[in-house]
Amino acid sequence: MKHFQSYTVLFCSIFVFLYANSFAQINYWVPATPPKAAYKLDLKLNFEDKLLEGHGSIRFRNTGKKPMTAIAIDEKISASSLIKISRNGETLEVYNPDERAQVNPPLFFNLHNPVKAGEDANLQIAFKKRLMVDDNVQSFESQELIPQLWWDGITVSNSYQIKIDTDKNYTMAVSGRYNKETGYYESENVKTYGFYCSKTNKTLQEEINGVHVRVLYPENGERVAKLALNTAKEVIPFYIDLMGFYPYTFLNIIPGGDGVWGGYPFATGIVVIHGMQLYDQGSTRHWRWITAHEIGHEYWGEYVLDGDDVPFLWIALGIYADWKFSQHIGLSDWKHRNWADYYLRGVKKGYNTTMDIRAEEESSFDFDRNNYVQHAKGFSFVSALETVMGKEMFQKAYNETLKKYGGKRLTNREFQKECEKTSGENLSWFFNAWLRSNKYVSAFVSNTTSVLENGKYNSTVNVHYKSDFYMPVPVYATFEDGSYQVKMTGRSSHKSVVNFTSSSKLTGAVIDPSGCLANLDEQLTLKAEDVKPKIRSLPYSGAGDKAYIVYAQALNSDREKVADEWYKLGMALYDGGYSRQARTCFYFGLKYGSNDKKFINSAWLGHMYDLTGSRNTAIEYYQKAIDVWDGNPYTHSQYNMTVDKAWVEQRLKEPFSPEEKMTWN
Structure with missing residues (x-):
């Protein structure tokens, strides 16, 4: 701005x-x-x-x-x-x-x-x-x-x-x-x-639902001024209906710079619209949207004060208001889809989009956080929260927070508590991911089935996540008779199966066709230097699906530069039950890693081939391990194993077998 x-x-x-x-x-x-x-x-x-x-x-x-x-x-x-x-x-x-x-x-x-x-x-x-x-x-x-x-x-x-x-x-x-x-x-x-005054501006004014609205406009700005006033005549009653009240008895709209840049809240009850004299350079849709957008900030940012070290919540919650107004008057979600897309562009560029940060951290970034984070991710955050909570539940939390914090400072953690109080659900998993990390949603429809059974079609939609944030997403399923159904995925695994029952056959399924949910529907390409810290942060035991997600990212990066981290990733995958993927990691570890890791990667490749019944190949890798033995054993306390030369020599005689599975008998 x-x-x-x-x-x-x-x-x-x-x-x-x-x-x-x-x-x-x-x-x-x-x-x-x-x-x-x-x-x-x-x-x-x-x-x-x-x-x-x-x-x-x-x-x-x-x-x-x-x-x-x-x-x-x-x-x-x-x-x-x-x-x-x-x-x-x-x-x-x-x-x-x-x-x-x-x-x-x-x-x-x-x-x-x-x-x-x-x-x-x-x-x-x-x-x-x-x-x-x-x-x-x-x-x-x-x-x-x-x-x-x-x-x-x-x-x-x-x-x-x-x-x-x-x-x-x-x-x-x-x-x-x-x-x-x-x-x-x-x-x-x-x-x-x-305080603003001008010798040359003219004025339009009107009383709207108890709010005295004045639009000050420059020469050649009358068309935008009239459009802004007419939009205010729609916005204020709509916001009163949506939120229960309007916070002030006055509103002034004043001119800004000489470009169609948008606007900003200049002070309480005074909002700026840039480029009033340039009506033809902006669309009617733009002028109506920016008016609604800035009026929304009279609630959030002026009436409710942002209490965070680096303010961002007021922008997100203000955007929610103009989003609802845009939908109400049929402006479509064009601006808000653009924000979701803009945030995802920042994700793909590798920007740090963490929102809840300290002021000194904010000043260290060299990209446009105002647009990529405060606005674009701000909207994406509030859109995702509405998706997770449900529209009615979110609107209730939104309104209750507005009433409770009028004239007070609101932090993102206080807003989280209000959402949890309204929903009765712990939402730390959501707020920590969206506000306090770089995590992002990346969900795909992988395949579908539709089978006729007893006069009804039982259909399944398989959704896979390509990131380690398994936020529930809405799956829209369409059927041959023109009907559709919407169901949410779960958040417990990187794979989610959604079931539908219908009178006609499934014809397709998509995730959030509105485009307002920021979902990266492509495999993100990360640099090796970005993948390696992710691997290092994984525990050897208990990483589960997180290891699988990092594995997909490592495969899509510069594999050679991942180097010795392939071994750590292989161990985390093996522990999570991903033996085939673990074998791939040990292979790359042997191929691209240092000489220090050749012994252990070869030994674990032997283990992996033993588990698939490929005994001859397993023996080949055990022999390679013996050939490069450097006298440094590897202890895997979680499996009660120490892999050294003697261990591998024993594997030449006896195939590797994991701990016997526990049974109820």
């Missing part, structure tokens, strides 16, 4: 007034649940003098369990920015032990009288700062117009009453609804307070 150029404070030489300083140590701390605040401010915005002045009050409650002796404000004191905080008529002292002329944010203030736990505090604030704007400025936007309480950088929802005195020639959009009686713009549960 592209953002407007932020207007920053202009440094100029003016007299600086610094308040009396306290040199005592600041005892600053933040409650576990940072307080919400109520701001009531009168602003005067003078573009001719390039000056902002404001005064008013900030009220908050100490939500902690001990007295609060200091506060912080996300503002600075400089040659072009002044701020004064007082309480009960007494000016609070800014902490400035170095007596610097400029104090950078956050500013810390000692409270003369501590705010007790559970007690309300009322602060008076006055501020003044110069604005970096051009002469005869045509437009202005800011998300930092108002000094805010600072709680260790934790995002908090606040309420606002803001009165703005400015040039009447400007058309404004702010994060609030105008109250004619009080003259204030009023709002609650606001994450980011935004």
Whole structure:
């Protein structure tokens, strides 16, 4: 997404007034649940003098369990920015032990009288700062117009009453609804307070289900503006029906850049649509979709705050809303199929698509994670979750989470708990795979049968997984009479058999024909350096189907470079009952591995041929093992075996036989 150029404070030489300083140590701390605040401010915005002045009050409650002796404000004191905080008529002292002329944010203030736990505090604030704007400025936007309480950088929802005195020639959009009686713009549960104004924009507006919608548009932007307003007239009632409410009483749609790029949520109640003046370069479908998409983020991202270190959940859950709207009005799933495909392109390129990561990890990647992961995988994740939970169950969890976390921070693990609470099912297997790993779904219909028995057709559809993530997928079976049935696969094995009973013969079966479930329906080609860590992570005993999946990937890579890891993979496969595949691994281990592994690979090839009754071939490999014996035995404690020269010499006399099978008798 592209953002407007932020207007920053202009440094100029003016007299600086610094308040009396306290040199005592600041005892600053933040409650576990940072307080919400109520701001009531009168602003005067003078573009001719390039000056902002404001005064008013900030009220908050100490939500902690001990007295609060200091506060912080996300503002600075400089040659072009002044701020004064007082309480009960007494000016609070800014902490400035170095007596610097400029104090950078956050500013810390000692409270003369501590705010007790559970007690309300009322602060008076006055501020003044110069604005970096051009002469005869045509437009202005800011998300930092108002000094805010600072709680260790934790995002908090606040309420606002803001009165703005400015040039009447400007058309404004702010994060609030105008109250004619009080003259204030009023709002609650606001994450980011935004301000936008323009001398040249025109306005369309309408009241929609209690929401005052305003569309500000540039020259030649009227067609997109009308389409956006008409779309909002459909979206808002639909979202109210889908989710039970709309979170705000106001919505502003404002113009963005000069390309058909999409849009973004500029601030609470203010969304941007790029390229409004370029109606013909975008399709009607695009303009309607992007409007619905950005309005969806008023629920997720503004009303419900993302609590993860690297935010992504709000994008995924917001996309779910516009996906449902697109289906509702018959826009088809074109955009959402494209996202699923885009995510799979990232998988095939070998990108790290893990979603739940730390900020320092995020900054280390050199590909477009915003599109490949946050958006494309974000949608793929929520589509898969709906598939697994079922539409009704997922929608219930979605709505319950929305209501519970309004004005609060939501992490992906809290969302997981809400889904588990609603479904009554442990979903760690799903969330760990989708959010905390690079695992992906890769399921194929391998073969089908349809047999007439007692007047009914009994049909089977065999589904194979080519990745180690056996997520249940929907199988759509079609029949000669035009009917169809849908059933889910299981998740216990890399092979799943789905049974159907019908009045007519099976004609075909596909996995998720909508294309919205991100399913890699081709064998992924991995580099040997990507396969080898997968082999190393396998246990010698108990790998089961996971070893089989890695085997398929190893076969499809540069086999020579897998080298000595073939032996480890062969052992894991043998333990899982995949003797034929294990034999192939020992063969490649002998062919491509180092001399150190020639003995053990030859010995196990002898074992494998003994198990198939090919005694002569087994003896050949046992003899090869003896010929390259290097004095290093291999202990397989899980089988109570030690393979050395003496062991192999005994195999020349007596064929290899695994442990006798246990029986009930």
